[in-house]
Amino acid sequence: MSEDFFILVLLLSIKSINCIDCDLIFPLSQLPNNCTSMTGDIVIDGKNATTLLENHFQFPILQQKFMKIENWTGSIKIIHTDFQNLSFFKSLASVKTDFPGSSFDEDDIHNEMRYATFWIESNPNITSLGIPSLKQVTADVLPTIRTVYGFYLKNNAELCLSDSEFWMLRKMERSLLFGMKICGAVTKQYCYQSHFDHTNLPLGCQILLTGIWLNEIKNTSVQSYLNQAFATVEEVHGPIVIFNTDLTNLSFPLLHTIRNQFYDGQNDWQKQILNIRGNEFLTSLEFPKLTNWSHYGSEEQLTNSGNKIWNYSEPNCHLFRRIPFFSIKDPLSYCGLVPIINDGARTMRVIIQVAEKIASLAFNSVFCMFLCIKLFKCKITTSFYHLAMISYIFLTIVECLFVNLDFVFIFNDNNFAIPVGLRSIFLYRDQKLFNLISNVLYTNRLVLLLSCTLYRPMHLMRFGNWKKFALGSSVVVFFVANISNIFVIEFEEYKLTFAMFPLSVLLFLFSFISNACVCGAMSQIPEPFKNERAPQNLTSLSLFLQALFILIVGLFSEGLNHMFSSSPALVQQVRDFDYFFYFWGSTIMRWHYAIILLIQTAFISHTFVMFSVDDIPTPKPVSP
Structure with a gap:
């Protein structure tokens, strides 16, 4: 017992000796090679060649200086680079920032995202992240700040995530993984739909990595195809928008979760959980298994207006009452008292x-x-x-x-x-x-x-x-x-x-x-x-x-x-x-x-x- 305790104390002492807290300085060549904790904000922009050279942002130097870092306090932005991976962050476990000195304008609805704790965008050659230890990315801001993300991953054309990697990142607070490709062994069938293009929605999809946007569809012959495509969908990682169509009935029989990755912001109708407006001939819309949703915004989750025939069926109302804090914006009907309180x-x-x-x-x-x-x-x-x-x-x-x-x-x-x-x-x-x-x-x-x-x-x-x-x-x-x-x-x-x-x-x-x-x-x-x-x-x-x-x-x-x-x-x-x-x-x-x-x-x-x-x-x- 005493020997085990002595060994434990010795190991902790050795680890504390090896842990070095560093403040980020430029050029990076001035940093020690054994930093385990870093404080500071870094922007690696491949389009700014002068900054890359002056700050020594070349891949070998990044590997030398960042390889042992486990915790980062500040923001990281990597854009427009030719990196194939980010393996220089292979030990990185957590990133956290409170965006000091930044001002947040909630009225700016034209800007989808203004800040992110860990921002990776438009790196055309990156094929894998190479950050196996990453467990937590936190944007330490008030819930009312809508234009801030934690982990933000977008427009990296060749990037492919594993099934487990995707879910680990997706479940982080305020994460956005828009249109990701999932490679290797998968447990579900992943797919995505481009904005307002209903023709590219594949059959057999189980996890839809984007939202569903059905906009201005006047050709009702596509309705049977849409219902066939939606028949297997279990999760949607974006809003469901049905706007100004001539469709008569739609059903999502297996859909149980909607994980919206967008902020609403001033009733921007594309960003809510469910938006059903202006569908004159819609008579039926069913979500029999919908039990969960997540949303970064504070607006109503369901917007209903201009649907002359469709209204909430009794199963719809029963469903909405079971979803915690589900609120409805509807000038005619509120489907009972909202928000609704769940058990537990x-x-x-x-x-x-x-x-x-x-x-x-x-x-x-x-x-x-x-x-x-x-x-x-x-x-x-x-x-x-x-x-x-x-x-x-x-x-x-x-x-x-x-x-x-x-x-x-x-x-x-x-x-x-x-x-x-x-x-x-x-x-x-x-x-x-x-x-x-x-x-x-x-x-x-x-x-x-x-x-x-x-x-x-x-x-x-x-x-x-x-x-x-x-x-x-x-x-x-x-x-x-x-x-x-x-x-x-x-x-x-x-x-x-x-x-x-x-x-x-x-x-x-x-x-x-x-x-x-x-x-x-x-x-x-x-x-x-x-x-x-x-x-x-x-x-x-x-x-x-x-x-x-x-x-x-x-x-x-x-x-x-x-x-x-x-x-x-x-x-x-x-x-x-x-x-x-x-x-x-x-x-x-x-x-x-x-x-x-x-x-x-x-x-x-x-x-x-x-x-x-x-x-x-x-x-x-x-x-x-």
Whole structure:
């Protein structure tokens, strides 16, 4: 036992000695020959002869420098080379990058792919990959980033993958293997179809390596051939698009899986899982064994419109209900409630998410009710301070309920945040209106609290001219904040926090100064009137705690995080925060209202206590 342990420790020590972490430098001749881990981005472009020579990208040098590398942190791009294989990466096991400093534009629907972790394209002489150890390629980006792939393999005319090699690469996260050739011993019959060319679809195909595009087919005589070709298809590695045809019935009797390799992007109709549109004579479309799909996008998986006769049969609806998170875009029928929840771990995950959202709404609703009850029991005057405070409390309640009903998401199998709140019911496509409502509520709540903070010391001390100044300042802040809010949401939506965060800071600073002044004034009150002092000090504490918590939530905001995205030193911190906010942002935003409501409820009986320094009699001088 002790000898085995000693040998194990010795082997691990030897391995650690041999492991060398390297940073990529150019030319490659400066690198040591025994690097086992590499950090950096490399682009080997065969069309750029000058770069190839200057950086020493010749095959023998690549073999010498990269042969022992097991882990690569960064991106690798190999295009337009005359390499016959990539055997210089024979030890490479994993590649990972987070694309630091890159900007991703989700609105750019004309670009199929902008970045990839491991990008191999247009190498006409490559016949095999020669990367037997590769197990993982990761694009470390948020699920909402649609134009990024992990392993990207395309347009390598002579490349041939083995059956096992294909499936190992295909199952990697965000991989694209479009139109690959499978060679050697195979377990299934592989084939592919060119875009919109239904005439080259072979019979007997089991694994279709591309999608199915049936577009503008007016000759119905091909229908029997298509059904014969589809009769053996078990998997499709792309979308199924049936658009503007005169076909009457189609069936996929053995199809059980659709693995779409494309991103949808702004409802680009070629990129969804199923797209069935404009088929006037279609009466039947069946997928009796379809049980699984994978998709990089967040759009509806089935788009149905303009099919005058075809609608969902009962077996179709039953099928769609069994597929996890299967959603339908159809102006006339939704085939029952979608998305649909499957059994097992997915169900438990969804139950937990739904339970948290119901609990948030329930707790916040109860807190709002208690706050209203206590507010109605308070003695309130018609002074500006009291009216502003009442408006602030009611606006907090309205904002709390609105956010708890609207800012609600369920994460699907691909970790896309699917809206299930108000915006999903009324305006699923246009979230700008709901963002504007939420931001207007938030802005005016802060302005009202700032008004109360500025006006309160003047109200207590009976400073007439200063009260007018505080009131005027509040009006100016109100107009500036709301105009900035509307401008930003209309033109620069993602920079909203840049406009709102200064308001949170201003509120916190004035709250600190104002409440400190009130506490200082209260400390000068004679001892016999100390009972008048306590409610005012507690109110100061309440207002300060609310301003502090608003500032903390403002610091947490997603938009503020992007203020630091241009700093190379903070790239990883910004990316980590993006992940955290993406998955937990809505939860924190909904639950933080509970804390504010609890603070308001705990101190509300003191908030409306009438008090003035004029009520304190001036002590008479003691005669000698």
